Structures are given as structure tokens and as C-alpha cells.
Amino acid sequence: MTIKNVKKRWKDIPIGGVIVEPKTSLRNKTGNWRVQKPVFHPERCIHCMLCVPYCPEDAFIVEDGKLKGINYDYCKGCGLCASVCPVKAITMEDENVEQENDEK
Amino acid sequence: MNNLKIFVDSKYIDNYETVLPLSGAHAVAEAMRQINPDTVAAYPITPQTPIVERFSEFVADGKVDTEFIPVESEHSAMSATIGASAAGARAMTATSSVGLALMFEVVNAASGMRLPIVMPVVNRALSSPINIHCDHSDTMACRDAGWIQIYSENSQEAYEHAILAIRLAEHPEIQLPVMVAQDGFITSHSVEVVRILKDEVVKNFVGERKPIHSLLFSENPVTFGALELPDYFFETKRQQQYAMEMALKYYSDIANELTKLTGHAYPMFEPFMLDDADVALIALNSSAGTIKKVVKEMRQEGKKVGLLKIRLFRPFNYELMKSMLKHVKTIGVLDRSFSFGANPPVFSEVLASLRSENIFSFVYGLGGRELYESQVRETFDNLLKGKFDAKINYIGLRE
Incomplete structure (x- = not known):
């Protein structure tokens, strides 16, 4: 009575839920948790960087002191960035639910 | 050596140091002195208090190398013990009654993280009404917490079980925490003759802990106690059940090893x-x-x-x-x-x-694992064929 699944069997994983290598959270792409997504409007951005420390997921892409965009692999859509942005350069929009629910 | 001949079989007398008039609590403290754990974090609670009280004297007198952490509650005692054990230390604590109840959250974490912590528990009633005397409500409330539980008839057994528990907990295929229970006041505060093994005999028997993972192996960093969602939680819990099966398998081997030193038997x-x-x-x-x-x-x-x-x-x-x-x-x-x-x-x-033969156990759905109609149907079909063994069966587990 087993589930056919590519995931590992109980005898093949480390005991006690121990994670035996670093940086494994990179593989856990939490972007598909989003209900709403932040949309970046670069033409309004004044690059104050207030959104960057507020982001709980470190999902903002910054190059040479300029905000370049959002990493949707990890952004959970909490909306903190949109609420702190002083110039409304980030707005929250509904996700296409059907597209985003294809959990692997 | 004076009274040893009266109390110890001549065949085993070389393994013993002395006989002492000890309460159950002080007998366990003596075992802890000989085990010499790396870390003890504890909080006083009647009737456990004389265990850590006596042990803290051993620390103050330099008779052990233990890092003793006086904490602000039993929840902290178990948390600090877990931290030390995850770091690779041999870590112990002790408690009773509502102290065990207060640490219950992290009691489960200790077994879930597979940390071989040994904890003497002096059995006392749970509140309310408040009562400091013996019953088994405290450890029985933890019977499903994933800890091995050993019960002791008297001070002698409490002493020897504490030593036995270290080897049982740390066996590479077991890696589970152990509670060593004794009755509050009846055992913990009654003074009996206790035969004490030589320090070297205990030291050799318990050996050194060899952790499988350690937070302090910086060249090979690991994470303890992370999140597991429905896709893996059941499998991790199945491993805990397997560890208990291994404890049943290896218990007698380890007990027999101790019997060879003490001359006392420890049947389940x-x-x-x-x-x-x-x-x-x-x-x-x-x-x-x-x-x-x-x-x-x-x-x-x-x-x-x-x-x-x-x-x-x-x-x-x-x-x-x-x-x-x-x-x-x-x-x-x-x-x-x-x-x-x-x-x-x-x-x-x-x-x-003593159950009848036509009833079977199925464990399913741990940590949010789904139960599907097809699995219910399959279970029915198999039961109709009557083909299950008496042991636990699993639905939806990746075997």
C-alpha cells in the first residue's frame, strides 16, 4: 500500500528530520504559495531600497545600487514591499490561480 | 570493600566499589556521577530535586566534568538538553510530575530529533488537586512521546537502569531518548543498601557518545528541527517507530552485557x-x-x-x-x-x-498526509482477503 512517488522512502532519508547539507532552502521554491504578486514599475522607482530590508524572503534583485526586479521563485506575495514603497512603484495584483497551482 | 561480601556474589565482586545507604534519588545521582555526562540542565521539582541537588554537588566538588546549566523552568531544561545533545554532547536532565508536563512540548522534540537523552523521572501525581506524592500519571502521559521508558522497582534498579539507559539510547540503530522512572518518595526518598559499581566499570560500559550528526561539526554543517510538510513528515515518524522496533531487538543484548558486570538480570x-x-x-x-x-x-x-x-x-x-x-x-x-x-x-x-486475531492496525495520515478513497478501497479489499500480519500496517507511507 504505497504511493508511487519520486520522493524518497522512509529508509532512505536521514534520521530525525536532520538536514545534512547547507543551502537546501534554495530548492524550496516558495513562490507558488502566492495569492497576489508584487508588480514592479521601474519608471516610478526612486531606488530608496526600503523594500529590500522589509522583504522577509530577500526576493529583490539589486544591481549596482539599483532595484532591478523581483525573484518570483521565492516571493510569497506578502505585500510588505508594496505597503512600504513611498512612490507606489510596487503594486499587488491577483495571481493567475490556475497557472500557479501546479505543485510539483 | 567492607560489606561487599555480604551483598555481592563473589563472581562479580571485582566489579563493585562499595555498598552505600542511598535513596533512589541519590542512587541515580551516583549513576550520573559515574556516567559523567557532558551537560546537565535541570530545574528543581519535588520529588526529583535530590537527584540534581546531589549531582550539582558533584559538579561543585569537581567530581565530574559536566557543564551544569541551572535553568528557569523544565521547558528550558529540556530545551538546553536538546541543544547540547544536538551539538553532540551526552546530555541529561531529570524531572517529575508537572515539571515533565511543562516540558512536554520539547519532550516530543527530543525524540523527533532522535537525540539520545537520558532523563531520570521520579513519578509524582499531576495537578489538580496539587499533590506531591507518587503515582504514574506523569510518565504515562508521555507514553506516546517517543521515549523509551524503563521502570524501576527500587534504588538498586534505578541506579543500574540509568547506566543501562545510556547504552540503549545511544545504540546506533536506536538513537532515542530514555526515561528511567522510579516512584516518588517510596523509592526516591527511602534509603536502601545500594551496590555501587567501580567508576571504571561504568565508564567502560557507557563508553563515549558517537553522534551521527552534530551541530559542532563545522566542516559538515547540519540543521536540526527544521520544518517537514506532509510530503516527508510521515516517513520521519516511521523511522521513529523503526527505532523502537530496534530498541526491542537490541535491548536484551545490551542488558545482558550489563548483567555480566552486575550479576543482575534485566528482563523486559x-x-x-x-x-x-x-x-x-x-x-x-x-x-x-x-x-x-x-x-x-x-x-x-x-x-x-x-x-x-x-x-x-x-x-x-x-x-x-x-x-x-x-x-x-x-x-x-x-x-x-x-x-x-x-x-x-x-x-x-x-x-x-491478548487480543483476538481478526483485528489489525493501520497508521495513516501523519503530518497531514492525505487519505484517498482508493486507499480505503484497497484496505477493505485486503481485509476481505484477510491478509495482514498482526503488526502495524501503514497507509500512504513510502515503504
């Missing part, structure tokens, strides 16, 4: 005048001693009564229990705790040992 279930008994009582902890005295007296009167003492309550050896009771016509099971609204804990296990 200890029969006393049971072979030809028509009627038997089943009990654990100090009451077993009381019952033995009565059994002897009643045998003099020609009454065929006996006792089965439970030492290892978790894991529970159902098949062994069944085989040992095969010839007994009437069985009485003594429980020093309730399971309110249900059968008391020890009775419940003995009853399960």
Missing part, C-alpha cells in the same frame, strides 16, 4: 513465581516489591499466585507478554494512573497483548 518483563501461577498480578515500579512479599506469603498458604513485573514499558513487547501469560487463568493488572474515560494504560497494553 520479570516473572516472579509465575511458572505455575493460576492467578497473576502485573505491576511496575515499587509496588512490584510489595507484591513479591505477599506472593511469597500466599505461596506458603498454598495459593498459586504470581507476579509479572514490567520493566520496559516503551517499547512494549506484546508477543512476549502474551507468551508469558499463556498458562495464567486469571490476570489482575495494576495501574497507578488513569486514562480518563478509557482503560488505564498498563491494563490497555496487557489487554492488547
Whole structure:
């Protein structure tokens, strides 16, 4: 009575839920948790960087002191960035639910 | 060495240092001194207090190398013990009653993280009404917390079980925490003659802990206690069940090793005048001693009564229990705790040992794992064919 699944069997994983290598959270792409997504409007951005420390997921892409965009692999859509942005350069929009629910 | 000859078989006398008048609590403290754990984090609570009180004297007197952490609660005691154990240390604590209840959250974390912590527990009633005296409500409330549980009849057993527990906990295929129980006041505060092994004998028996993972192996960093969602939680829990199966498998080997040093036997279930008994009582902890005295007296009167003492309550050896009771016509099971609204804990296990053959166990859905209609159908179909063994079956587990 087993589930056919590519995931590992109980005898093949480390005991006690121990994670035996670093940086494994990179593989856990939490972007598909989003209900709403932040949309970046670069033409309004004044690059104050207030959104960057507020982001709980470190999902903002910054190059040479300029905000370049959002990493949707990890952004959970909490909306903190949109609420702190002083110039409304980030707005929250509904996700296409059907597209985003294809959990692997 | 003066009184050793009176109390110890000459075959084993070289392994013993002395005999001391000790309470159960001080006997356990003596075991902890000889084990010399890396870390002890503890908080006082009646009637456990004399264990860590005496142990803290050993720390202050430099008789152990232990880092002693006086904490602000039992929750912190277990948390600090878990942290030390995850770092690779041999870590211990001790508690009683509502102290165990307060640490309950992290008691489960210790077993879930597979940390071989050994914790003497002095059994005391749970509140309310507040009561400092003995019953087994505290450890019985933790019987499903994933800890091995060993129960002790007297101070001598409490001392030896604490030493045994280290090896059981740290066995590479077990890696589970162990509670070593003794009765509050009845055992913990009554002074008896306790035969004490030589420090070297205990040191050699317990050896050094060899952690499988350690937070302090900086070249090979690991994470303990991370999130697991429905896709893996059940598998991790199945491993804990397997570890309990391994504890049943290796218990006797480890116990026999200690027997070779002490001359005392540590069967999972200890029969006393049971072979030809028509009627038997089943009990654990100090009451077993009381019952033995009565059994002897009643045998003099020609009454065929006996006792089965439970030492290892978790894991529970159902098949062994069944085989040992095969010839007994009437069985009485003594429980020093309730399971309110249900059968008391020890009775419940003995009853399960004697169950009929057409009922099977299925574990499913742990940590949010889904149960599908197809699995229900498959379970029905298999039951219709009557093809299951008596052990636990699993639905939706990746075997």
C-alpha cells in the first residue's frame, strides 16, 4: 500500500528530520504559495531600497545600487514591499490561480 | 570493600566499589556521577530535586566534568538538553510530575530529533488537586512521546537502569531518548543498601557518545528541527517507530552485557513465581516489591499466585507478554494512573497483548498526509482477503 512517488522512502532519508547539507532552502521554491504578486514599475522607482530590508524572503534583485526586479521563485506575495514603497512603484495584483497551482 | 561480601556474589565482586545507604534519588545521582555526562540542565521539582541537588554537588566538588546549566523552568531544561545533545554532547536532565508536563512540548522534540537523552523521572501525581506524592500519571502521559521508558522497582534498579539507559539510547540503530522512572518518595526518598559499581566499570560500559550528526561539526554543517510538510513528515515518524522496533531487538543484548558486570538480570518483563501461577498480578515500579512479599506469603498458604513485573514499558513487547501469560487463568493488572474515560494504560497494553486475531492496525495520515478513497478501497479489499500480519500496517507511507 504505497504511493508511487519520486520522493524518497522512509529508509532512505536521514534520521530525525536532520538536514545534512547547507543551502537546501534554495530548492524550496516558495513562490507558488502566492495569492497576489508584487508588480514592479521601474519608471516610478526612486531606488530608496526600503523594500529590500522589509522583504522577509530577500526576493529583490539589486544591481549596482539599483532595484532591478523581483525573484518570483521565492516571493510569497506578502505585500510588505508594496505597503512600504513611498512612490507606489510596487503594486499587488491577483495571481493567475490556475497557472500557479501546479505543485510539483 | 567492607560489606561487599555480604551483598555481592563473589563472581562479580571485582566489579563493585562499595555498598552505600542511598535513596533512589541519590542512587541515580551516583549513576550520573559515574556516567559523567557532558551537560546537565535541570530545574528543581519535588520529588526529583535530590537527584540534581546531589549531582550539582558533584559538579561543585569537581567530581565530574559536566557543564551544569541551572535553568528557569523544565521547558528550558529540556530545551538546553536538546541543544547540547544536538551539538553532540551526552546530555541529561531529570524531572517529575508537572515539571515533565511543562516540558512536554520539547519532550516530543527530543525524540523527533532522535537525540539520545537520558532523563531520570521520579513519578509524582499531576495537578489538580496539587499533590506531591507518587503515582504514574506523569510518565504515562508521555507514553506516546517517543521515549523509551524503563521502570524501576527500587534504588538498586534505578541506579543500574540509568547506566543501562545510556547504552540503549545511544545504540546506533536506536538513537532515542530514555526515561528511567522510579516512584516518588517510596523509592526516591527511602534509603536502601545500594551496590555501587567501580567508576571504571561504568565508564567502560557507557563508553563515549558517537553522534551521527552534530551541530559542532563545522566542516559538515547540519540543521536540526527544521520544518517537514506532509510530503516527508510521515516517513520521519516511521523511522521513529523503526527505532523502537530496534530498541526491542537490541535491548536484551545490551542488558545482558550489563548483567555480566552486575550479576543482575534485566528482563523486559520479570516473572516472579509465575511458572505455575493460576492467578497473576502485573505491576511496575515499587509496588512490584510489595507484591513479591505477599506472593511469597500466599505461596506458603498454598495459593498459586504470581507476579509479572514490567520493566520496559516503551517499547512494549506484546508477543512476549502474551507468551508469558499463556498458562495464567486469571490476570489482575495494576495501574497507578488513569486514562480518563478509557482503560488505564498498563491494563490497555496487557489487554492488547491478548487480543483476538481478526483485528489489525493501520497508521495513516501523519503530518497531514492525505487519505484517498482508493486507499480505503484497497484496505477493505485486503481485509476481505484477510491478509495482514498482526503488526502495524501503514497507509500512504513510502515503504
